[in-house]
Amino acid sequence: MSLLATNVGNVKLKNPVLLASGTCGVAAREFSSYFNLSELGGIVTKSLGIRPWVGNPTPRVVEIPNCGILNSIGLQNPGIEYFAKNELPFLTEQNATVVLNVVGETLDEYIQAVDYIKNRISEFSAIELNLSCPNVDGGLDFSQDPKKAFTVVSEIKKITKIPLWAKLSPNITDITVIGKACIDAGVDGLSLINTILGLAINRWTKKPVLPRGVGGYSGPAIKPIALRMVWQTYKQFPKIPIIGIGGIHTTDDAIEFLLCGASCIQVGTANFANPKASIEIINGLKDYLEKNKLSSISEIVGQAHQNKTPVSARH
Numbered sequence: 001m002s003l004l005a006t007n008v009g010n011v012k013l014k015n016p017v018l019l020a021s022g023t024c025g026v027a028a029r030e031f032s033s034y035f036n037l038s039e040l041g042g043i044v045t046k047s048l049g050i051r052p053w054v055g056n057p058t059p060r061v062v063e064i065p066n067c068g069i070l071n072s073i074g075l076q077n078p079g080i081e082y083f084a085k086n087e088l089p090f091l092t093e094q095n096a097t098v099v100l101n102v103v104g105e106t107l108d109e110y111i112q113a114v115d116y117i118k119n120r121i122s123e124f125s126a127i128e129l130n131l132s133c134p135n136v137d138g139g140l141d142f143s144q145d146p147k148k149a150f151t152v153v154s155e156i157k158k159i160t161k162i163p164l165w166a167k168l169s170p171n172i173t174d175i176t177v178i179g180k181a182c183i184d185a186g187v188d189g190l191s192l193i194n195t196i197l198g199l200a201i202n203r204w205t206k207k208p209v210l211p212r213g214v215g216g217y218s219g220p221a222i223k224p225i226a227l228r229m230v231w232q233t234y235k236q237f238p239k240i241p242i243i244g245i246g247g248i249h250t251t252d253d254a255i256e257f258l259l260c261g262a263s264c265i266q267v268g269t270a271n272f273a274n275p276k277a278s279i280e281i282i283n284g285l286k287d288y289l290e291k292n293k294l295s296s297i298s299e300i301v302g303q304a305h306q307n308k309t310p311v312s313a314r315h
């Protein structure tokens with residue numbers, strides 16, 4: 001078995017590198033011309049609802065040079081039925097590991113979407129609930145109110161045996177409060193973090209650039225915030241698997257997340273600049289294991305929380 005193989009709770013992955021939701025089209029089809037999708041730890045689909053969503057008016061993206069991007073996509077997606085009929089067979093044929101990201105405007109919509117695929121255990125390694133879209137009315141509600149987070153996770157746990165991850169918002173005072181609500185409801189993993197609310201102003205029109213004013217901020221600038229939230233959550237709940245997300249562009253970034261307590265990571269904004277970033281990170285992790293004579297990538301998960309400072313790092 002490869003040294004990079006890892007378990008995220010009961011979810012077995014070939015390696016700890018996945019493509020983040022919304023950064024690889026609906027289901028990474030476009031990435032298959034750059035590499036074989038089966039080389040990845042997995043792909044996470046665009047958030048899919050029980051019905052197609054048209055998304056927000058344009059412009060939808062603003063670049064913040066050297067820092068990342070602000071987006072306001074508005075959850076445009078073709079709906080879960082279209083996905084299951086037209087995209088999933090391609091992923092299966094490619095031998096890709098698939099995590100299905102699900103979204104709803106109401107509790108009932110989350111339930112209906114999961115209900116549609118609830119028994120297809122062999123086709124999905126996990127379901128990731130998007131509880132944290134910053135770009136639609138009420139999109140953050142499920143991630144800012146622990147009672148709502150508890151309800152949606154526990155209702156979904158009742159209808160499917162597919163492992164369930166909850167993707168949480170950083171737009172909150174204490175992420176461990178929402179994390180705890182999800183854990184109490186039986187979640188199998190926490191995906192940390194989604195985008196941070198931000199704003200861009202056009203100084204010529206004297207107005208916000210994005211149609212809703214605010215957008216979701218992602219990219220290298222948010223990495224320290226994401227690391228801090230992974231750190232806090234791992235410290236408080238060391239047994240719950242964490243999927244680290246936020247400004248991961250390089251192997252070094254990925255290693256930092258694993259050391260902080262993430263069992264695996266997702267590459268997001270980096271995909272827009274370099275579609276092969278995830279593969280480069282996988283190769284970099286292999287090198288890291290060899291150079292450090294480690295026998296499994298899981299050995300480093302959470303290591304930054306240990307008190308011992310390695311001799312080589314002392315000054």
Ligand code: DHB
Pocket residue numbers: 022071072073074075076130132133134135136194195216
């Ligand atoms: C969108 C959804 C998200 O969860 C996010 O973090 C950013 C954008 C969207 O589709 O608008």
